[in-house]
Amino acid sequence: xxxxxxxxxxxxxxxxxxxxxxxxxxxxxxxxxxxxxxxxxxxxxxxxxxxxxxxxxxxxxxxxxxxxxxxxxxxxxxxxxxxxxxxxxxxxxxxxxxxxxxxxxxxxxxxxxxxxxxxxxxxxxxxxxxxxxxxxxxxxxxxxxxxxxxxxxxxxxxxxxxxxxxxxxxxxxxxxxxxxxxxxxxxxxxxxxxxxxxxxxxxxxxxxxxxxxxxxxxxxxxxxxxxxxxxxxxxxxxxxxxxxxxxxxxxxxxxxxxxxxxxxxxxxxxxxxxxxxxxxxxxxxxxxxxxxxxxxxxxxxxxxxxxxxxxxxxxxxxxxxxxxxxxxxxxxxxxxxxxxxxxxxxxxxxxxxxxxxxxxxxxxxxxxxxxxxxxxxxxxxxxxxxxxxxxxxxxxxxxxxxxxxxxxxxxxxxxxxxxxxxxxxxxxxxxxxxxxxxxxxxxxxxxxxxxxxxxxxxxxxxxxxxxxxxxxxxxxxxxxxxxxxxxxxxxxxxxxxxxxxxxxxxxxxxxxxxxxxxxxxxxxxxxxxxxxxxxxxxxxxxxxxxxxxxxxxxxxxxxxxxxxxxxxxxxxxxxxxxxxxxxxxxxxxxxxxxxxxxxxxxxxxxxxxxxxxxxxxxxxxxxxxxxxxxxxxxxxxxxxxxxxxxxxxxxxxxxxxxxxxxxxxxxxxxx
Numbered sequence: 001x002x003x004x005x006x007x008x009x010x011x012x013x014x015x016x017x018x019x020x021x022x023x024x025x026x027x028x029x030x031x032x033x034x035x036x037x038x039x040x041x042x043x044x045x046x047x048x049x050x051x052x053x054x055x056x057x058x059x060x061x062x063x064x065x066x067x068x069x070x071x072x073x074x075x076x077x078x079x080x081x082x083x084x085x086x087x088x089x090x091x092x093x094x095x096x097x098x099x100x101x102x103x104x105x106x107x108x109x110x111x112x113x114x115x116x117x118x119x120x121x122x123x124x125x126x127x128x129x130x131x132x133x134x135x136x137x138x139x140x141x142x143x144x145x146x147x148x149x150x151x152x153x154x155x156x157x158x159x160x161x162x163x164x165x166x167x168x169x170x171x172x173x174x175x176x177x178x179x180x181x182x183x184x185x186x187x188x189x190x191x192x193x194x195x196x197x198x199x200x201x202x203x204x205x206x207x208x209x210x211x212x213x214x215x216x217x218x219x220x221x222x223x224x225x226x227x228x229x230x231x232x233x234x235x236x237x238x239x240x241x242x243x244x245x246x247x248x249x250x251x252x253x254x255x256x257x258x259x260x261x262x263x264x265x266x267x268x269x270x271x272x273x274x275x276x277x278x279x280x281x282x283x284x285x286x287x288x289x290x291x292x293x294x295x296x297x298x299x300x301x302x303x304x305x306x307x308x309x310x311x312x313x314x315x316x317x318x319x320x321x322x323x324x325x326x327x328x329x330x331x332x333x334x335x336x337x338x339x340x341x342x343x344x345x346x347x348x349x350x351x352x353x354x355x356x357x358x359x360x361x362x363x364x365x366x367x368x369x370x371x372x373x374x375x376x377x378x379x380x381x382x383x384x385x386x387x388x389x390x391x392x393x394x395x396x397x398x399x400x401x402x403x404x405x406x407x408x409x410x411x412x413x414x415x416x417x418x419x420x421x422x423x424x425x426x427x428x429x430x431x432x433x434x435x436x437x438x439x440x441x442x443x444x445x446x447x448x449x450x451x452x453x454x455x456x457x458x459x460x461x462x463x464x465x466x467x468x469x470x471x472x473x474x475x476x477x478x479x480x481x482x483x484x485x486x487x488x489x490x491x492x493x494x495x496x497x498x499x500x501x502x503x504x505x506x507x508x509x510x511x512x513x514x515x516x517x518x519x520x521x522x523x524x525x526x527x528x529x530x531x532x533x534x535x536x537x538x539x540x541x542x543x544x545x546x547x548x549x550x551x552x553x554x555x556x557x558x559x560x561x562x563x564x565x566x567x568x569x570x571x572x573x574x575x576x577x578x579x580x581x582x583x584x585x586x587x588x589x590x591x592x593x594x595x596x597x598x599x600x601x602x603x604x605x606x607x608x609x610x611x612x613x614x615x616x617x618x619x620x621x622x623x624x625x626x627x628x629x630x631x632x633x634x635x636x637x638x639x640x641x642x643x644x645x646x647x648x649x650x651x652x653x654x655x656x657x658x659x660x661x662x663x664x665x666x667x668x669x670x671x
Contacts, residue, residue: 044310050062063128163564171217183231208254222267327387403440425580442493577599588604588659592652
């Protein structure tokens with residue numbers, strides 16, 4: 001039976017009042033929803049009511065705009081001017097509606113809204129528009145009538161894989177090697193097979209929701225129900241997801257409910273003339289760091305808008321869940337900016353937004369009611385208690401929290417500490433710490449670190465040497481170190497994660513270039529907004545080594561369901577020698593971070609048994625130096641002076657790692 005948070009973590013006892021309030025607010029809200037609407041799913045049906053819909057032999061369009069004084073549909077049919085015959089009628093609750101003959105619209109037509117308020121007005125895109133297209137010449141966006149032939153899904157037998165969740169994070173537009181904006185179809189044809197071959201079982205798609213500025217990475221959303229038209233049609237996106245499912249790959253999307261773009265003609269800001277229709281009024285409605293608008297999660301229509309958005313992407317596009325962006329910013333009135341969470345008081349000091357907590361909890365309830373195997377990940381850095389606990393146990397209901405401190409830890413370590421100063425006990429502590437009730441998705445480096453102005457792990461380790469010494473016949477001590485540590489860092493991050501692991505596309509093989517989207521400063525070039533897959537494909541380059549090691553590492557995690565095993569047993573953290581060893585399931589992981597000293601007959605405490613090497617970062621196939629005999633079977637032996645304890649004695653070369661598997665013992669003579 002599940003336990004409430006205060007039972008799992010006694011340190012939360014002084015804050016029981018907060019837990020009770022959280023529980024009461026959820027229960028009361030669910031009761032109201034079920035009494036009024038029957039189910040939470042029915043509550044999240046706004047996309048089926050608002051927007052443009054074809055009903056029998058007519059078109060019906062509805063919009064919510066309580067502060068508007070008049071609304072007109074405009075398009076080629078009206079000369080792009082407001083005309084009386086296309087004026088919507090206002091009804092109760094701030095709703096507007098118009099019914100038009102079937103002949104008014106045909107598939108592919110463009111349209112917008114002209115909204116008036118307080119003696120003025122402006123062009124707007126419908127809040128629930130499902131297809132938005134940018135004119136390549138004027139750069140203006142328009143909604144588009146979209147009534148194609150129904151997409152034929154062939155993924156009926158697909159099931160989301162059990163743990164571990166091994167996520168390949170990707171951006172459709174910059175996934176191609178050619179300097180261009182890639183498409184959904186090209187991604188399905190060229191990139192999905194690579195993800196499958198690399199062993200990842202989950203694709204996380206960035207930049208799905210339409211956004212005016214390409215270089216925002218998709219995080220400044222304007223049209224929440226519209227797949228970005230830069231990459232193709234909605235059916236093209238469905239083709240991508242259907243293709244992924246047929247390859248056995250789950251697909252989740254970066255969903256942005258933490259804020260909205262400030263743009264008014266394309267987005268929701270000042271949609272009906274008021275600044276607080278969807279957002280908080282005053283300064284609270286403006287995000288101080290992101291130049292964007294902050295949703296008011298306490299408003300019922302905002303809740304229904306965002307919940308409907310979750311339902312829409314799952315039902316219409318078969319997404320298998322979401323990575324919720326900016327959860328920390330949602331949770332606190334200070335958005336987590338310049339805030340160090342050093343004690344429990346910091347979570348419950350009055351800055352927590354109860355409405356945001358409620359919305360996220362409702363979102364997770366809805367997601368899992370619609371798709372019980374859905375994957376829900378919170379990008380959350382504060383470590384708020386209950387993020388991944390069930391709603392009935394005072395939690396917010398996420399399946400995983402993104403362990404955002406891990407990549408920051410690695411970059412800080414590489415930047416500030418010499419290799420000889422790396423403390424293996426600190427490494428183990430930082431990579432295994434999480435709240436008792438939560439599962440996490442760990443990652444060694446984020447997409448942010450691949451952007452211009454920052455550096456990936458491989459770039460920090462190798463720097464300019466990458467440009468001249470990545471051919472396999474080029475010798476370089478700098479590259480040797482970079483390759484060795486790149487493998488060790490990623491293996492340690494993966495093997496200590498409880499829940500899952502994430503990689504940003506190209507980082508698995510040490511992609512050498514930063515990401516720089518087209519802008520005036522680079523003469524609108526796509527040269528850096530792409531991925532150079534040929535570097536991995538070329539067997540004469542060392543990038544191949546890194547990619548092949550990543551594939552072996554991911555394969556090991558899948559075969560042994562590694563990240564679903566909660567127990568991890570530390571066996572050795574010798575700070576002087578810089579040797580770290582731990583057991584997880586049947587696997588023994590051994591790391592020697594010492595840059596120069598190898599150890600012979602090094603004893604690692606274990607339970608009695610025999611062990612066989614199943615993965616070595618020192619294998620020449622992965623750019624190693626072949627110092628580990630992978631064919632040797634290692635038998636444990638009693639520790640001198642303490643025969644009740646066993647150890648396995650190993651040769652552990654400098655700056656390398658390997659994994660031993662405990663072998664099944666048939667009889668006492670096998671040990």
